[in-house]
Each structure stands twice: as C-alpha cells, then as structure tokens.
Amino acid sequence: MHKMPDAQPAFQFVDMRQQHDVARLGMWVFLATEVLFFGGLILSYSAYRTGYPTGFAEAARHTKIVIGTANTAILLTSSFLVAWAVTVARLRDSRFAALLLWTAALLGVVFLVLKGVEYSAEFNEHLLPGFGFAFSGPHIHAAHLFFSFYLVATGLHAVHVAVGIVVLVVIGLRAHQRAYSDLYHSPITVAGLYWHFVDLVWIFLFALIYLPGRGG
Amino acid sequence: MKNAPNYLTEDNSLRSWLFTTDHKRVAILYFVGITLFFFVGGAAATLIRLELIEPQGHLVTSDTYNRLFTMHGIIMVWFFLIPSIPSTLGNFVVPLMIGARDLAFPRLNLTSWYLFMVGGATTLYAIFRGGIDTGWTFYTPFSTMYSNSHVVLAITGVFIAGFSSILTGLNFIVTIHRLRAPGLTWYRLPLFLWSLYATSVILVLATPVLAMTLLLVGLDRVFGIGIFDPARGGDPLLFQHLFWFYSHPAVYIMILPGMGVVSELVACYSRKEVFGYKFVAWSAVAIAGIGFFVWGHHMFVSGQSPFAALVFSFMSFVVAVPSAIKVFNWTATMHKGRIRYDAPMLYALAFIGLFTIGGLTGLFLACLAYDVYVTDTYFVVAHFHYIMVGGMVTAYFGGLHYWWPKITGRLYPEYWARAAAILIFFGFNMTFFPQFILGVLGMPRRYHIYPPEFQIWHVMSSTGASILAVAYALPLFYLGWSLFFGQRASANPWHTTGLEWQTPSPPPKHNFETTPVVKRKPYDFTIKGKPRAQNA
Amino acid sequence: MTRTRRPPRVLLLSWLALLALLATTVTIAYIPLGVANTVIAIIIAAVKGAIVAAIFMELRERNPLTVTFAGAGFFWLGIMLWLALADYVTRPNFPPVMKWGL
Numbered sequence: 106m107h108k109m110p111d112a113q114p115a116f117q118f119v120d121m122r123q124q125h126d127v128a129r130l131g132m133w134v135f136l137a138t139e140v141l142f143f144g145g146l147i148l149s150y151s152a153y154r155t156g157y158p159t160g161f162a163e164a165a166r167h168t169k170i171v172i173g174t175a176n177t178a179i180l181l182t183s184s185f186l187v188a189w190a191v192t193v194a195r196l197r198d199s200r201f202a203a204l205l206l207w208t209a210a211l212l213g214v215v216f217l218v219l220k221g222v223e224y225s226a227e228f229n230e231h232l233l234p235g236f237g238f239a240f241s242g243p244h245i246h247a248a249h250l251f252f253s254f255y256l257v258a259t260g261l262h263a264v265h266v267a268v269g270i271v272v273l274v275v276i277g278l279r280a281h282q283r284a285y286s287d288l289y290h291s292p293i294t295v296a297g298l299y300w301h302f303v304d305l306v307w308i309f310l311f312a313l314i315y316l317p318g319r320g321g
Numbered sequence: 322m323k324n325a326p327n328y329l330t331e332d333n334s335l336r337s338w339l340f341t342t343d344h345k346r347v348a349i350l351y352f353v354g355i356t357l358f359f360f361v362g363g364a365a366a367t368l369i370r371l372e373l374i375e376p377q378g379h380l381v382t383s384d385t386y387n388r389l390f391t392m393h394g395i396i397m398v399w400f401f402l403i404p405s406i407p408s409t410l411g412n413f414v415v416p417l418m419i420g421a422r423d424l425a426f427p428r429l430n431l432t433s434w435y436l437f438m439v440g441g442a443t444t445l446y447a448i449f450r451g452g453i454d455t456g457w458t459f460y461t462p463f464s465t466m467y468s469n470s471h472v473v474l475a476i477t478g479v480f481i482a483g484f485s486s487i488l489t490g491l492n493f494i495v496t497i498h499r500l501r502a503p504g505l506t507w508y509r510l511p512l513f514l515w516s517l518y519a520t521s522v523i524l525v526l527a528t529p530v531l532a533m534t535l536l537l538v539g540l541d542r543v544f545g546i547g548i549f550d551p552a553r554g555g556d557p558l559l560f561q562h563l564f565w566f567y568s569h570p571a572v573y574i575m576i577l578p579g580m581g582v583v584s585e586l587v588a589c590y591s592r593k594e595v596f597g598y599k600f601v602a603w604s605a606v607a608i609a610g611i612g613f614f615v616w617g618h619h620m621f622v623s624g625q626s627p628f629a630a631l632v633f634s635f636m637s638f639v640v641a642v643p644s645a646i647k648v649f650n651w652t653a654t655m656h657k658g659r660i661r662y663d664a665p666m667l668y669a670l671a672f673i674g675l676f677t678i679g680g681l682t683g684l685f686l687a688c689l690a691y692d693v694y695v696t697d698t699y700f701v702v703a704h705f706h707y708i709m710v711g712g713m714v715t716a717y718f719g720g721l722h723y724w725w726p727k728i729t730g731r732l733y734p735e736y737w738a739r740a741a742a743i744l745i746f747f748g749f750n751m752t753f754f755p756q757f758i759l760g761v762l763g764m765p766r767r768y769h770i771y772p773p774e775f776q777i778w779h780v781m782s783s784t785g786a787s788i789l790a791v792a793y794a795l796p797l798f799y800l801g802w803s804l805f806f807g808q809r810a811s812a813n814p815w816h817t818t819g820l821e822w823q824t825p826s827p828p829p830k831h832n833f834e835t836t837p838v839v840k841r842k843p844y845d846f847t848i849k850g851k852p853r854a855q856n857a
Numbered sequence: 858m859t860r861t862r863r864p865p866r867v868l869l870l871s872w873l874a875l876l877a878l879l880a881t882t883v884t885i886a887y888i889p890l891g892v893a894n895t896v897i898a899i900i901i902a903a904v905k906g907a908i909v910a911a912i913f914m915e916l917r918e919r920n921p922l923t924v925t926f927a928g929a930g931f932f933w934l935g936i937m938l939w940l941a942l943a944d945y946v947t948r949p950n951f952p953p954v955m956k957w958g959l
Binding site: 114117118123127137139140141143145146148152157162234235236245247249253254257259261298 | 498533
Binding site: 498515522529551552553554556558562566613616617624625626627629632633730 | 936940948951
C-alpha cells in the first residue's frame, strides 16, 4: 500500500497545476498524431469508395452489424465509466475510481472477444484479404479493398484497445492503492483521454464500415 | 568558478549517460548517433560518386547501385537530416533559451533517443543483410510486390525512428508553450525557437502519416493484402499521395531549423537585431502551414489529374514567398551591421546563397511544363542537394560552431574553422553545380550507366565530392582537438544576447541558478558594442 | 462504504444521448436515401464524437490552446482528404478497369 504522495512537482515545473496542465497538453498533442495516423487509412477508404461506390456498398452489407453495434455500445459505456472515474478521482474517492476503471477495462476485453468472434466468422467466409480472400460477383475489386481497409483499421484499433486495457488496469491498480489524490491524479486524466480517443475512432469506423449499403 | 560542477562533470559513469534525462546529455547522445549515420550515408555517397566517374559503370552492378542510392537516401534523410538540428542543437539550446531547467518531458526525450538508435540499428541491419533497392521513396507496386530486397526490415527501422521524431516534436511544442521564463512573451522569443516550433508542428502532424504508409507497405509484403495493386483494384498513386503528404513537409522539417540557426547567426555576427522580426517569425509558421499543400508536385508525371497538378503547382509557388521573405530580411539585417566573418557567419552566408539557388531551382520544378522536362533527372538531385547540403548541413555546422563553447566549455580554433568552411563551400559547389547541367542535358537520376558525353560533368562532380569529403572530415579533427586543448570559454564568448549566454559554459545540470526574468526583446544591440541580455 | 455513488448528471445524460444516437444511426441506415445515407451517418458520427470530446474529454472546460490542439489533428486530416480527393474526383480514368488477378 503506497502512502499518499507528497504532491511535489517534478523539478522542471513550478507547481502541480503546471505539471497537470502540461501532462494534459502533451496527451492532446499525442492524440493529434493518432488522428493523422488513422487518417491515412481514412484517405485510402475515401479514395477507393469514390471509385467504387456500388462495390463498397455491396461489400459493407457483408459486415456483421449486430456485433458492430453491440461493440459500439460497449465502448460508449466504457467511456462513460472512465469519464466518471476522472470526476471521482478529483473527489479523493480513489478506490471507487479504481472499480470504475477496471469495469471499463473489462468492457474493453468484451469488445476484443466479440471482435475475435467476428474475425473468425469472416475468416470462414473468406472475407479477410491475405487470408484466403474470395468474393463472388462483379465487385470483387471493391470488396477486396473494402475488407483490406476493414482488417487494417479494426485490427489497428483493436491493438489500441488492448494497450488501453493494460493502461486502465495499471492505473486502476494504482488508484486502488491510493497513489492518487485530489492534488495529483493526472495519470487518470491522461489515461482517460487516451481511452476516449480510442472510443472516438471507433465511432467513425463504425459509420464507415457497418452502415453503408444497408438501404439495399 | 572553474571547478563548479557542470552537466558534463556532474557524474561521468556510463550508467549516468545511458539513463540520463538531462536534455543537454541527450543532445550529446543524439550528436554521437547522427554523426555515425552521417558517415554511413557519406560512405554510400562516396561509392556512388566513384561509380559515376566512368560511363559504363565498372565498379558495381546495377543492382548494387540501386541499393547504394537507396541506402544513401534512407540514412541521410531519416537518420541524419531530420533529427540533426532539432535533436542535437534544439535539445541542448531550447530549455536554455527559454530559461527553463529542462524540457517538459525529460524521460520522453531519452526514450526518443533510444527509439532513434533502435530504428537506426534495424536499418543498418537491413543494409548489412544486403540492403534495399527501391529508392528511399519505396514506390509501389515495386516495393510491395516485386522487390527482392529487405524492404520490411528497412521500413521497420524507419517506422521506429518516426516515433522518435514525433516525441521530439511533442516535447518542443509543449515546452515552448508552457515552460517559458517569466516575461518571455512569444515576440521576445529568439527566432530559433519560432523555427523549431514550426518544425515541431510538422513533426507531429506529418510523421504519423508516414507511419501508416510504411505500415501498409509492410502489411502488403507480409500478408499480400494488396491495397496498392492495380490487379486487385488498388491505385499505386495512393501510396504516393500518402508518402508525399509526409515527405514534402519533411523537407521543411529539415530546413526550418537551419533557417532558425541562420537568424541567430546573422544577428550575432552583424551585431544587429533581425530586420522584420515578426515577418521572419511568422514566415516560419507560414512555411510549415503552406508546406502541407504542395506534396503533389512530386507526382506531376505520375498520373494524377491535371486539376490536382494545377493546384499543387500554384501552391508550390506560394510556399516560396515566406522563404524569400527570410532571405530578404537576413540581407537587410546585415546591411549597415558590424559584420564579423567568424566561421559561423561564413556558414550563414553560405546558407543564404546556396539556399537561394536551391530554392529558385525549386520554382523551376514547380512549373508544370518545365518539370515534365527535368523530372527524375539530375536537375532534381542538384536542387535538393543545394537545399539539404548547401542549406541544411551548412546551417548545422554553423550552429554547431556557434554553440560549441556553450556545449563543451571550449573555443574551437577559429582559423581552422574558417578554412574548413571555405573548403566546404568550394567542394560543395564543385560537386553539385555540374549536376544542374547534367539534368538539363538529360541525365536521369538513379542511373549509373550513361552516355559518354556526360562524363566530363560527372568527373567534375566526383572531384568536388572528394574535396567535400576532406572538408567535412576537418571539423571532426579540430573540434575533437578543442575538446582537450581548446581555450576555455566564458559564459558569453561572442558577447551576444540570448538567455543561453547568461549561464556558464558548460551550464550546470539544472541550467540556471535562479530562473531568469525576461525584460527585453531579443537581439538588443542598441548600445553600440554592448549587447543587452534579455534578463538584464 | 455503503454510500451510494451517483454519476454526474451531465455524464449520464451524455451516455444516454450517445446510445440514442447509435440507435438512430443504425435505424436510418436501413432507410434507402441514396447519397444522404452517407452524409447523415457521418454527421451523426460527428455529433457523437463531439459529445465524447466536449463532455467526456472535458474539452468544453479547457482553454483555447487545448481546444486548438484537439482540433488541429482533424483540421490537418481535412487538408489531406481535401487535396488528395481532389485528385481522385477529377481523375479521368479512376479506377482503371482490370481483370482480377493475384
């Protein structure tokens, strides 16, 4: 059990407020880099969808919207719990914050399990490029590109979710050990920002992957 | 006090160096790294220039030649030019210039060095295993489907080094925003910091796109996904859009810090404040911003739509304007200044001239019709070497000499330094000016077998390169000598302004005994012969 | 340890709004509206994103600098999409018609 830290800022900072502010700013800069990172995929998707509008719609109909929607709801809920944990941390209720963070992490695990189920089904349907891809009909080029985007984007996103789960578990553990206080809780804030961002990316991926072509 | 501990003498164990979070020590770690890579890239260049002496190419096979110029490009771009000024001079000087005790995230700083070295080691390993033959630009579908070289290894090295870049940029942005000393408003910042800030914005926003691009190429090679394969509906040009969206701003990552250094040098060695400070400051921001709108000028003949080509051409003309503003303002700064022709000033003058030539030839290339004629010829090679070597490397040497006393506590030998600067200038022009002529005559780039009528220009270029090689080796010797035998430096040997000169040479571990309070604008030489420090 | 802990009202309402928007966007996707389907899906995603950013990520309480940093990534992504798609939208023969082959 760690004792309450002294709340002394690191030597390059004037006070704790500056340290917290700098930590938050740093995380936002990092998130901006993540936007551009996923952005390359968004460009690829947009370019090919411009070229193959019908094909993309046809391919998107083969995605599993039930799992996709459930996963979206799961991530939105986990984000809600993390946001709650951040407010709780400010009120010195460290242990409850830990509980919230761990629950959010658990939801993240459920997300990944469902994703695995989804990939497994798609693998059996030969929808994953590089893993025996086959698609009947004239839209094979478009379907191939669509599912390439799908695989890379959701795969990368899943990696980010996995990292986020580890971060939430570790931060939750430290919160449980009362390592944080109302004066010092920037790790929770910063971890929260990362997790919300992962949720944000999924919101957009969901719209681009699962919804096209449903109108028949 | 000569015997007070400074950041160098504080603790000299290997462990203290490898686990340091002191920005000054990280800067030196980077310096060692990039110098190493400079010589590796230089070795490739030497072999290339040796090969090109003869038209029939007897020294190496075509396949080896492909691997040589690829290696030269990859190492020089990602492991020398991009990190050079920001990670060495920037890391050392930024906290000192803003009156801070370190950067915002010292541990991230050390992490970025480790990432850089791991990335470099991975790339060197790829070269050791036989290299890669795609050119530093990794164009698809050759790189994804047909090349038999170590593409995945090489791009892994670059991918890792990219994170190093991003962390450096992130650190600088947050530091410059939040860790400035009291009284140091934005318009009191030395121009080196405006340039590094603009550079950091590009580092942070462009590099992730490179990461994605390389990842896609890697996935394509390993899993055969094929998103750039025309037979599976893909577009090779998509790779080029993604690649150049990063790689064009990357050239501004490379040159902006050099421009920042030149602003400092011109002010100090003309003993005058920089003319049009605000214009020079905002021109750095403008270059960084507009630089994101021009990438298609690398793709004029690749097959993009004429409409897109038109937009990119126009924007490429626009981006020249802020660069020109800087050149005019530096010149105006020197006008009626009390100029000292010390080595750093010689480098600054060389930069202004050579960068102008490189920049103007860039306008030739921005012109659609002319580009069709000279694209993929030695004209392009000469253009970017004038900017990168004539500009950037020159500025790096200028800054290195300028801040050498601050970093090491020793003065470099002035006459040797001037001689080296002049030899570099001479060797550089002899190497690269003939290449403009070669390009216009039709010599393609990346070829090692050429018609005999081009030989005279190649021989001239290779002769220049051998002079340049000697010239670049000279500083290694006299700077190394100065570490042990050089005259010890005072806190402000150049009698100039700037907070970094208000602390001993070398600085103590936490930079300042007390946090300085800034009261003046930068480059305040209003009292003749007497610089007024920013915190005086 | 038995005191009830309630989530802040704003967070709870935001969460419910996000779920409602999710249900809406999925429902609308099944109504054939042509190009409007894509536009509406993106708009709803943007609204959900804005709620996450402003409320969960607390951007509405932050200073202009932080908001600028948050927006910068999206703005730059916009530059990349706008200029690159300018090529794709105006290219005469994109995509080329090719026989499928590996």
